[in-house]
Amino acid sequence: MKVTYRSLNIPFKHPFTISKGTKTHQPSLVVKLELGPYSGYGEAPAIQYYNITVEQMIEDLEKKKIFVEKFAFTDPERYWHYLHHLFPQNPFLVSALDMAGWDLFGQIKQKPLYKLFNADTAKVVLTDYTIGIDTVERMVEKMKEKPWPVYKIKLGTARDISIVEELRKHTDAVFRVDANAGWTTDEAMGKIPVLAKLGVEFIEQPLEKDNWDGMKQLYEKSPVPLIADESCVFEKDVEKCSGYFHGINIKLTKCSGITPARRMIARARELNMKVMMGSMNESTIGSSAIAHFMPQLDFVDVDGPLLLAEDIATGLVYDFGQVKVTGAPGLGIVAEF
Structure with a gap:
């Protein structure tokens, strides 16, 4: 597999305020997994009060990118277990990669996720x-x-x-x-x-x-x-x-x-x-x-x-x-x- 990623900072239509504060943009990490003719996508927004930033997700991914790509992908559940142990302190990054794995799997099986x-x-x-x-x-x-x-x-x-x-x-x-x-x-x-x-x-x-x-x-x-x-x-x-x-x-x-x-x-x-x-x-x-x-x-x-x-x-x-x-x-x- 090949993994690439993109950092986003998408503006809100209106400033978004909850009891924990206000934000005008939503930072997110988007990942793409490529396997043969298929490309699977995943996304993980960064939320301040969970203390995981886009920069942290990118840093963790870069450190172990070779292991993400070397996995012999056959099904997403097996892949999640692998990722879960590979990035035990970064569930946001695991989520983005897991989502991309399910997208890939659905394309391979020619079925939508539902x-x-x-x-x-x-x-x-x-x-x-x-x-x-x-x-x-x-x-x-x-x-x-x-x-x-x-x-x-x-x-x-x-x-x-x-x-x-x-x-x-x-x-x-x-x-x-x-x-x-x-x-x-x-x-x-x-x-x-x-x-x-x-x-x-x-x-x-x-x-x-x-x-x-x-x-x-x-x-x-x-x-x-x-x-x-x-x-x-x-x-x-x-x-x-x-x-x-x-x-x-x-x-x-x-x-x-x-x-x-x-x-x-x-x-x-x-x-x-x-x-x-x-x-x-x-x-x-x-x-x-x-x-x-x-x-x-x-x-x-x-x-x-x-x-x-x-x-x-x-x-x-x-x-x-x-x-x-x-x-x-x-x-x-x-x-x-």
Whole structure:
């Protein structure tokens, strides 16, 4: 195999603010694996609060590039195990390479990923569209700019309730709330019942990731489902979240790729937990990988290409919440790389 890569820094259409801060661009690493006539693509966005930069991914890849290329590729699961031991401290890089491996494998087998997953494509889930924290006037403007059936509202401020009350005046759409660990237990206890009455479908990561005592209290009293994000990063975290959250949000980049994500879904189902897969503001490359999982999910957040001002691939069609893949082998994308 041959591996090449490209560093991206894609601007957002609007500054993107969550409880942890604001950013105007999304840095990402895109990798390409070439094997015979096939080219497989993968993407890993860099997220500041996980302390893995694009520069770190490139440095680690360069150090062991020869080993990445020498692997005798036959199937992506075997490849993931190899990569997992090759880069034990860099799950983001493993995820990008794992994604590219699955893209290759689908092309070799001449099947799109959802068919390799034996997914029931009759099941349709709608993606939400994310409204980042801003002045309430700007948040209303962003919502009106993008009429959509499901919105994810980023919260974690002193004015959370007034924000949702104002947004609710302008739409009957489903609301989901993501606090990004921005509340204390007492704040969450007060806010969640009010948000439920305002038509919020679920709350994502209300408390700090290690506040298990607080989560237990919320879990026992919340009138809406609570979904783990920052508290559920790797496979081992799924079981830990059982009895504290009603569901998990899997991020491909954080968990180290498609291969472990499939196992996380299976374990969550065994524990009777809801399953969401979320965006980390990927371009169409990374978003396509998420889209192939949609038949297996209860909720999905795959709006990265809608939030970014530019893209480097085609292959996804967005239609008022519905996301359609091309049906071409692998990820089914055409990349400008």
